[in-house]
Amino acid sequence: MLPEVKARIEAFKKIREQENMIKENMKRIRFKIAVLSGKGGVGKSFVTSSLAFALAYQGKRVGVLDADIYGPSIPKMMGVQGQPVYASSEGRLLPVVAPLGVKVISIGLMVPSEDIPVIWRGTLTTSAIREMLAYTEWGELDYLLIDLPPGTGDEQLTIVQLIKDITGALIVTIPSDVSRIVVSKAINFCKKVGLKIIGVIENMSYFTCPDGTKHYIFGEGVARKISSQYNIPFLGEIPIDPRISRANDSGEPFFIKYPNSLASKAVIEITKAIIKSLEGTEGSED
Numbered sequence: 490m491l492p493e494v495k496a497r498i499e500a501f502k503k504i505r506e507q508e509n510m511i512k513e514n515m516k517r518i519r520f521k522i523a524v525l526s527g528k529g530g531v532g533k534s535f536v537t538s539s540l541a542f543a544l545a546y547q548g549k550r551v552g553v554l555d556a557d558i559y560g561p562s563i564p565k566m567m568g569v570q571g572q573p574v575y576a577s578s579e580g581r582l583l584p585v586v587a588p589l590g591v592k593v594i595s596i597g598l599m600v601p602s603e604d605i606p607v608i609w610r611g612t613l614t615t616s617a618i619r620e621m622l623a624y625t626e627w628g629e630l631d632y633l634l635i636d637l638p639p640g641t642g643d644e645q646l647t648i649v650q651l652i653k654d655i656t657g658a659l660i661v662t663i664p665s666d667v668s669r670i671v672v673s674k675a676i677n678f679c680k681k682v683g684l685k686i687i688g689v690i691e692n693m694s695y696f697t698c699p700d701g702t703k704h705y706i707f708g709e710g711v712a713r714k715i716s717s718q719y720n721i722p723f724l725g726e727i728p729i730d731p732r733i734s735r736a737n738d739s740g741e742p743f744f745i746k747y748p749n750s751l752a753s754k755a756v757i758e759i760t761k762a763i764i765k766s767l768e769g770t771e772g773s774e775d
């Protein structure tokens with residue numbers, strides 16, 4: 490047999506083996522949720538990390554997979570930047586543990602320094618995602634949240650195809666008209682690939698001044714409009730809080746530092762809606 494043919498067969502076998510490992514891993518995770526947005530910079534990673542903390546706060550066993558290969562921001566937002574990822578004796582990746590016991594895996598934990606870019610072609614990013622899904626030792630989880638890069642391309646499709654029993658998607662948007670148009674792309678992507686939409690979340694909805702007045706900086710009620718236009722559940726709105734970007738920049742998780750802020754309370758309400766929709770029960774903060 491020609492060496493190239495042999496190598497191809499080996500590579501194909503490896504992929505099949507990894508796909509089987511993913512299937513086994515995913516059997517131990519009850520709900521697998523992809524967090525999507527059509528547009529970048531709408532706060533998807535902040536929302537993913539805060540939802541993870543809020544679910545763990547309500548007693549759920551939670552993991553976060555940062556599938557953003559080129560711009561992994563989950564480690565910093567979850568307070569685990571710089572922590573090493575160890576491998577078990579069987580060669581499985583052991584996720585790092587963030588506050589409240591949330592397990593985290595990200596390419597950002599595997600590159601030597603924050604400012605070193607990952608320069609890979611598309612095929613390598615899909616294999617990196619496949620390998621993270623196959624080799625990570627999550628154990629038993631109630632929720633796995635997957636922070637996807639913005640857009641509806643290769644990485645998004647890879648996740649949906651690899652996790653055959655994926656529960657559904659959360660769509661994050663900001664209340665701007667531009668964002669509304671882009672979000673419709675994410676919704677159509679979900680429809681095309683048969684991914685259930687759990688609901689839409691509006692981030693950076695309004696700003697409350699110290700005198701209590703609410704200001705809708707970008708626009709008002711956009712996620713509600715999307716929800717009724719496409720007949721998908723509206724899960725809630727998270728206000729703007731300047732302490733969010735400060736906390737994210739300094740590597741202290743906002744939800745942990747400010748659990749009683751309006752934004753954290755909004756996040757808890759959103760997780761309650763998610764728990765109710767998926768588990769049919771009310772969430773609990775006890």
Ligand SMILES: Nc1ncnc2c1ncn2[C@@H]1O[C@H](COP(=O)(O)OP(=O)(O)OP(=O)(O)O)[C@@H](O)[C@H]1O
Binds near residue numbers: 557
């Ligand atoms: N509700 C909010 N109030 C204030 N700042 C916020 C809020 N949500 C997110 N941010 C800030 O906005 C910036 C973008 O957030 P984030 O990185 O979560 O967006 P993203 O959609 O994941 O971006 P990317 O497309 O680059 O992955 C960050 O600096 C974050 O701290």
Ligand SMILES: [Mg+2]
Binds near residue numbers: 533534535560562
């Ligand atoms: Mg992000």
